[in-house]
Structures are given as C-alpha cells and as structure tokens.
Amino acid sequence: MIRRVLPHGMGRGLLTRRPGTRRGGFSLDWDGKVSEIKKKIKSILPGRSCDLLQDTSHLPPEHSDVVIVGGGVLGLSVAYWLKKLESRRGAIRVLVVERDHTYSQASTGLSVGGICQQFSLPENIQLSLFSASFLRNVNEYLAVVDAPPLDLRFNPSGYLLLASEKDAAAMESDVKVQRQEGAKVSLMSPDQLRNKFPWINTEGVALASYGMEDEGWFDPWCLLQGLRRKVQSLGVLFCQGEVTRFVSSSQRMLTTDDKAVVLKRIHEVHVKMDRSLEYQPVECAIVINAAGAWSAQIAALAGIGEGPPGTLQGTKLPVEPRKRYVYVWHCPQGPGLETPLVADTSGAYFRREGLGSNYLGGRSPTEQEEPDPANLEVDHDFFQDKVWPHLALRVPAFETLKVQSAWAGYYDYNTFDQNGVVGPHPLVVNMYFATGFSGHGLQQAPGVGRAVAEMVLKGRFQTIDLSPFLFTRFYLGEKIQENNII
C-alpha cells in the first residue's frame, strides 16, 4: 500500500522513512542531492559566477579588449603574440570567437602542412624563416607547466621546385633573393637532379631549386592544439559562436587636404550561440578578422565595401573561399625516404606520407576549372584527368598507383594578388586583418601573428615590415604578385 502512494519509480530503498524528507515530495535520490548541494556551494564560493537562476557560462564575457573572429592557426597566433607582447601580465583581455569548435571546415586542420622559404617576395621569405624558427623552438614558446611537450612530426625533407625553360630565369632571380634573406636554397641542373633522385624524369625541366634547411612539412592539427593549450593557460577566453553584427559609430572628419572622410569605430560585437537565437553583445576595443575563407562576410558586416565602386569606401575585401583537393595514394615502388615535397612545372605537387609508401598530393585548378566552394565534396575525376597524367610523367613509378582516400579544404584565396592582408583598415579604424593567405597561411602564421600584435600594441611593424600587405593596396591597385604559389 505504501508503494501505491509513493510516486512511480521510487523503488525499494524508500520503505524506511529517512529523517528530513517529505512524503511524496521531490526525488529522494541521495547522490543527486549531494551533487546539487555541492553545485550550490561551488557557485557561492569565489571563482564561479553567482548565477543561481541562469547559467551563462556558455556565453562570452560582456567586455573584452580584443575580439578575434576566427579560432584557426592565424587567430590563435595573434592571440598568443598579443599575450606575449603585452606590457604587464594580464594587461589585455582577449576573446577568441570560433564558429565551429570541431574545426571541420577550417583550413588549418585540412592543410597539407608544408613550410618553405622559396618565395619571390622578401616579406614572404622572412615570414617563413621566422615561422621555421618558431616551429623549431615550439616547445619553448608554447611550454605549459605539467603538459607533455608537443611533437609536431616535422619532416625536414625540403621542397623541390621544378622549372621549365621559360621559368628558369625567374627561378634564378628568386633564388638570389631567397639567399639574400638567409634561406638555404640550392639550384640544381637536370643532371644533378637525376643523380640525386633517380626516380625523377627530367623531361621539360630546365632548372630546379631545392631547399636544404628549415623546409618540409609538419602536423598542423598538433600546432593548433598546442597554441590553443598555451593561449588558454595565458588567460585568453574562448567562445563558440558566430559573429552576426557589429555595432559601430561613425565620425565625419577632414583630411589634411580638407576632404571629408567618414571614420568608423566598432563598439560591440554580437556573438550568436550555436543552434539558438541567444546572442551576447561583447563590448570591445579592437576586432581582428582572422576568419579565413569567410573573412569577406565579416568584413561586409563591418560595412567594408559599402560605397560607390572605385572609392575607398567601396573597396571590398577580395578574399573568397576556393576549394582544393588533396589525394592520398599508395605506390609500392615509389620514391624513397629522402623524397622532398616535389612541385612540378605543371603545378602538380606530391610528398611522402609516413613509412609505408603512401604519398599525398594534388594540383591547383586553373581559373576555368575552379570547383564550386559550396561544400567539401571531392571530385575524383579531377585526379584522373588533371593530376595523375602530370605525376606519371614526372615520376614514372606513379603510373601504377592506387588512390586510398582524398579530402578537400578551402583556401582563403585573395583574388587580387594571392598574398595576405595584414593590418588595420583605413576607414574602420579598429578592425585589423590577418587573412587572405591563399594556401600559405599556415606556414606564415607565427610571423603574421606577431606582426598584427605589434601593430595593435605599438602601432607599427617591428620585427618584419609587412606594409606592402596593408588593405590600402586594393584601393590603390598596387599588386604584390607572388610567383611561387603551389
């Protein structure tokens, strides 16, 4: 009879009345009660917000000095250097807003992970050299007490770029610039190539440049997690949400030539939570746009590009997502352990992966063949028609290969000149860019992060001068073309 009176599902433990309980009241689950009491005490003690009614722990804070939109390797690198270069410990509050905490579409995780210094622009070479020394000493830069050291799995095998007759002169002058900046690159003739790498077919190759030191490939996911761990230990806050609105104020001012210009300053960032309409306005002083392939949307939210075309107000951020495929294949008689990352004259590239005769590579499509960036589906016919013939020509052993898998990722492609955008916007005065690197963002991330942090904290570039990479070049039409893009 007692059983019928008691609420359903109570069970045998309630046949005896415990002191302090009410008959027919709430659950008499003792462990549940203890955990509830513990939760209440935890929320009263210091170190927790006292929100007994509403739990806002998933929302970002209401104030933050710097808001970094985008939690990939570039965003985290900026956060790291901001915290490293601040004048006092805890001087700057930084918030990193990342839309997808699984990084399923982020360019960082899907990257091939190469680093090389063989560029034609001195700034790109310096950025790569700085990043190489950062990666070499990564366990000193990103050391966290009690955490295991990072193993980036760096393969120092170098890059081998091949040039045909018509590109040979350009390659020679590029190598001269690279050596001037301090990169260790050697030039090889076709005979020397055949000597060193007997598996290569040097038909159509006039010259090759081979990076001897500080070049190779590594695990980008490990770098991302290492940065994340270190940056959290330095006090940077993370939030999973999407930036939906900027609240800004404008001011009409006169330039020295008495021309009217409207300067905008962002005051609040509205961060919307995942799968909900809830949003939090974060009051901020500086916004950093490191959103990768989606940077143009963030820039459009801030009003960049709203104006008559041809004016500074009407200049949009020319960064768009471009899909690139990477294929993994197995070839038992393929090139040996010493294989560098080979970039062919046709644009196809490949490198070894692991010890088991697996290789991965791909090729950048031409403008007409550009795939639709709406999703990350892989087109296997692209490999059959556009990649394999070039690979088989260059390395005869690749005539018998078997594709194991493939994936696709986005380049944050700068349609203007395929180089990054770094620094503040001239009109939206507190938005800084760190995006648009078109496939070499990962290898330049530490250097760019430091440059942006110096720009934010000190107002100018100190370590590496990236003034050719400012936004104003889009309006002025000054292209800084990089020739060696893979």
Add this chain to the structure above:
Amino acid sequence: MAAPWASLRLVAPVWNGRIRGIHRLGGAVAPEGNQKKKRTILQFLTNYFYDVEALRDYLLQREMYKVHEKNRSYTWLEKQHGPYGAGAFFILKQGGAVKFRDKEWIRPDKYGHFSQEFWNFCEVPVEAVDASDCDINYEGLDNLLRLKELQSLSLQRCSHVDDWCLSRLYPLADSLQELSLAGCPRVSERGLACLHHLQNLRRLDISDLPAVSNPGLTQILVEEMLPNCEVVGVDWAEGLKSGPEEQPQDTASPVPA
C-alpha cells in the same frame, strides 16, 4: 585515484580560464601513461595557486636558458684561433672528446678540466668528435659545422639533438664517414630521411632510438637511401610477427642463424 579527490574538491579546478584535460591533443601527445600519472602535490598546488604556477614557469624557462647558454656560437674564438680551435673548445667545454689529425684523443676529466695545449696546433683539422651525453642543440651545431674535415661524429644519447639538427648536417657531406645517433630520444625516422645528403657515410649507427615508430622498416628504408653505408643498430626482423602455424614449431626446431 580520481574518485577520492573528486569528492573532496569543492572548488572546481578551473582557474584563470584554463580547463585542464578537456582539450585533448589527440595523437600528437605523449603516450597515455602520462595522463594516468598520479597527481603529485606539486601539480595540485600549481592548479590552485598563481604563485606556484609562476615559480614553476620561471624554473622551466631557466632550465631552457641554461641549455642555450651552453650552446652559444664562439665567433670571437673563431677569429682568434680558427674554426678548428673554436669547434674543439666548444666540444671540450660541453664534456665531449676531440681528436685532431695524427694526435691523441683529448678528453676532459671528471671535473670538466681539459688540457689547453690544443691551442698550439689549432691549424690541424679535427678528425673525430665524440659528443656523447652532451647538451648540444641546433644552435650549438654552428660550432660543429665549422669542422670541415670531420670524419667521425658521435652524438650518442644527446637529449637535445632532434630532427632539425640532423637536417643541418649536410655541410659535412664531403668528409663525414661515421655517424652515431644511438640512444638520442628526439631523433625519429623523419630526421633520418635527411641524412641522404651524406653520401660518403660508411657507418651509421641508429640503434635504440625510442622516437622511431617502426625500427625494422626504418632500417630497410635507410639502407636503400644510403647504398654504400653500413647501417648498424636494428635487426630488420624485429617487429615481424611469425605466422600462427609456425609458432608451436619455433621452440622445437633450431632457429637458423
């Protein structure tokens, strides 16, 4: 171990926005044994007090600074006494041994003192260097790479020699004939891949490298890469599993040599 601590802990171990243990690092981290390590009192204190954390951070930075100090590049000495003298001094200071051509081995004693008479013949090239158990790192190799006629280099059990250091050895390609990397904890098969520049190498010792994932296969690949070199250290049959029908017979029949 976690359960008794969990019931006593009233303040959650979330300090300074740092959430431990939730952001797993996947395959890029040290093996699982580390994660299950017993929480020492020091770790407990580090989690709860800023001062302890800052002190431990400072001590860690100091350890790293000490290694850097040891690996400074001796450019002034090189100007005074030439590259061979500077390189030899660097090795001897670190605790290694040096052999000049046609001379005896010079070793420091257990107090770290070594005979200074090599300054008299520092035009003689250095033939062999034994840098076992030294703290040489990437920057310190600057001094080693000046020894252009080095024939034998032993980097056994050097804890700071890693893949980046191996990629730097190519300037010694003309002369280096013997290289030993036995017992270096940070050298992996990725660093061994860039030894293909050293075409004059006749003897390479790659035994006991804990960071190499598959020693038998690595041995085969390195042998293919350096055809004129005798690669010592790993038996290629290591890691091969005998088939199920062979196993019961193994103990009975004699193993062929």
